[in-house]
Amino acid sequence: MTAPATTAPTRAPAATATGRARPPRRPSVGQVVTVVVLLVLGGLWVYPFVWLVSASLKTSPEIFGSGLSLMPETPVWENYARAWTEVGFGTYFVNTLVITVGTVLLVVVRSALAGYVLGRYDFIGKKLLIGIFLVTFFLPEGYTIIPITQLTDQLRLLNTHAGVILGLGAGGQIASTLLYAGYFRRLPKELEETARLDGAGHFTIFFRVMLPLAWPITATVVILTYLFAWNVYLLPLVFTLSEPDLRTLAVGMTVFMGERGTDWSGLAAGAVISLIPVIAVFVVLQRRFVDSIAGAVKQ
Amino acid sequence: MTTTHERTHPGRGWPRRLRKDWWIYLFLLPTVLGYGAYTVYPLLASWWFAFLDWPGFAAVGTFTGLENFERLLGDDLFWNAFRNSLVFLVIAVPLRVGLALLLAIVLNRKKTPFKGFFRTLFFLPVVTTGAIVGVVFTLVLDASGPVSLSLVWSGLIDSPANFAADAGTSLYAGIAVWVWKWLGITLIYWLAALQTIPQGVHEAAMIDGAGAWAEFRHVTMPLLVPFLVIITLIDTVAAFNVFDLMQTLTGGGPSFSSEVIEIFIFRTAFQATVPQLGYASAAAVLFGLLTVVLAVVQALGMRWARGRIGSS
Structure with missing residues (x-):
């Protein structure tokens, strides 16, 4: 969409790193072929988004009646107003925002605290804890949805924001804990010793010294958790089955399909509204996104 | 990585170590509680549920052995x-x-x-x-x-x-x-x-x-x-x-x-x-x-x- 403008700086280091003076030359045939193939493939990758934005500005009959044309006859901005108020995407948006912020806060606090002591201290039960983490690392969410729903029901948190936040952020998220642990392990011992000489307790040291130092990890964890919580579907779907006012964007979207099946343009506008927050954050922070993911896999 | 070596030869200083490290366990509390309730419990509970005839969260399940x-x-x-x-x-x-x-x-x-x-x-x-x-x-x-x-x-x-x-x-x-x-x-x-x-x-x-x-x-x-x-x-x-x-x-x-x-x-x-x-x-x-x-x-x-x- 608007991605190209921000990519220029990332190329610069690669281009100058050769260290060899390169003679001015014309692009070779192979190079041209590569670019053409990449452009076609890249076109396939953005086309659905372009089509979606175009559909959100057409009238419903126009979407499937005007062939392959991407230009709406006259942009119908009213689609967005209808999706936001009438269909309830405004409410869905707020719900998603509350759930995402809550989940991100919960995961950051919980995994920073645990990662700090796991990374820097030896204590009784540490190996057991790490063992449990490793065994459950790759547990797919679909297979525990029934007990999680039952637990939330018992806690009387079904159909509440808090229930969804706990369901998303209280368990799992081991990667975040391990990222913090790995980072804290590498910080020098003297940090705590100096702070302790100044009379600081464990909590002061953690919140005043350690957590601020770990900001690159916090940034990574915030980004990854934000993506996860904004995009998750199954758990909010199950938790809000009987409470339409609590639906998230992802859930609201699919309900829309069932209830107003022929309002294609409203549907497309709703999809654009739902996707803008993740795509915008990605475009602004794309360097961090890519580094986060590449860094997480190298761990 | 799955066994605790401390367990096999418990030292004499256990209670003292636990008391000295109380703050470590406080730091771990949110993770242990959350992970226990939302990851470990569901894993174990689904095995138990698999042996039940259970027609809805409001109802009580009856044990039916391997029937499911x-x-x-x-x-x-x-x-x-x-x-x-x-x-x-x-x-x-x-x-x-x-x-x-x-x-x-x-x-x-x-x-x-x-x-x-x-x-x-x-x-x-x-x-x-x-x-x-x-x-x-x-x-x-x-x-x-x-x-x-x-x-x-x-x-x-x-x-x-x-x-x-x-x-x-x-x-x-x-x-x-x-x-x-x-x-x-x-x-x-x-x-x-x-x-x-x-x-x-x-x-x-x-x-x-x-x-x-x-x-x-x-x-x-x-x-x-x-x-x-x-x-x-x-x-x-x-x-x-x-x-x-x-x-x-x-x-x-x-x-x-x-x-x-x-x-x-x-x-x-x-x-x-x-x-x-x-x-x-x-x-x-x-x-x-x-x-x-x-x-x-x-x-x-x-x-x-x-x-x-x-x-x-």
Whole structure:
């Protein structure tokens, strides 16, 4: 969409790193072929988004009646107003925002605290804890949805924001804990010793010294958790089955399909509204996104 | 990594250590409580639920022994979902891993222009919401939508078709959309892997007069094998988390042709007029066993791959 403008700086280091003076030359045939193939493939990758934005500005009959044309006859901005108020995407948006912020806060606090002591201290039960983490690392969410729903029901948190936040952020998220642990392990011992000489307790040291130092990890964890919580579907779907006012964007979207099946343009506008927050954050922070993911896999 | 060595020879200072380290356990409390309740408990509880006849969260389950498992083994729809999940895995994972590797190699070459731009393009769908992508593709793949129209226009198919709504192709439509959505993240894995190959290796191969293919085959590929193991296993686990996309794209249909195991569980537990929570749990447990097997293979593969990366 608007991605190209921000990519220029990332190329610069690669281009100058050769260290060899390169003679001015014309692009070779192979190079041209590569670019053409990449452009076609890249076109396939953005086309659905372009089509979606175009559909959100057409009238419903126009979407499937005007062939392959991407230009709406006259942009119908009213689609967005209808999706936001009438269909309830405004409410869905707020719900998603509350759930995402809550989940991100919960995961950051919980995994920073645990990662700090796991990374820097030896204590009784540490190996057991790490063992449990490793065994459950790759547990797919679909297979525990029934007990999680039952637990939330018992806690009387079904159909509440808090229930969804706990369901998303209280368990799992081991990667975040391990990222913090790995980072804290590498910080020098003297940090705590100096702070302790100044009379600081464990909590002061953690919140005043350690957590601020770990900001690159916090940034990574915030980004990854934000993506996860904004995009998750199954758990909010199950938790809000009987409470339409609590639906998230992802859930609201699919309900829309069932209830107003022929309002294609409203549907497309709703999809654009739902996707803008993740795509915008990605475009602004794309360097961090890519580094986060590449860094997480190298761990 | 799974046993505690402290346990085998408890020291005399245990109570004192515990008392001195009280703050450590306070730091761990949120994780231990949350993880215990929302990850470990569900894992154990689903085994118990699998032995119950349990018609809804408000009702009380009755123990019926192995009846759920006996029924499952004779349930054609369960095996259908099981087979669909495996087909999905076997086709989608190699496609995603292989295509991403090809792209990564091209995007890792110095000569390729606009690398950052293309990387951004391919990564874009990764950040989007799976459920919304599913809904959007029901429109894009509609018989009068752009995909169908382009294929007719280019002469590849004779008459308009909706691949997501045809029993013969719905699963493959799901696979295609899944690969499209997630290719970018695997591409990033591969680019990170390729960057671990030192530049000197490439220059040495050039001096030896190796061609591009020979260099790839004999120099690059052997260095990439450990990463291939790790990336394949990460993507394999990802291929078990396709509920959002498949539920919204096809809903498992038409006539169960694209129903993967997660949709089977969801349908049995939450969409039936009489919920069958015990039966759905049994299905989850059986399929969970398969993922455990894969996780063990994974752990072994990872250990082996780590060793290879460490020694090179």
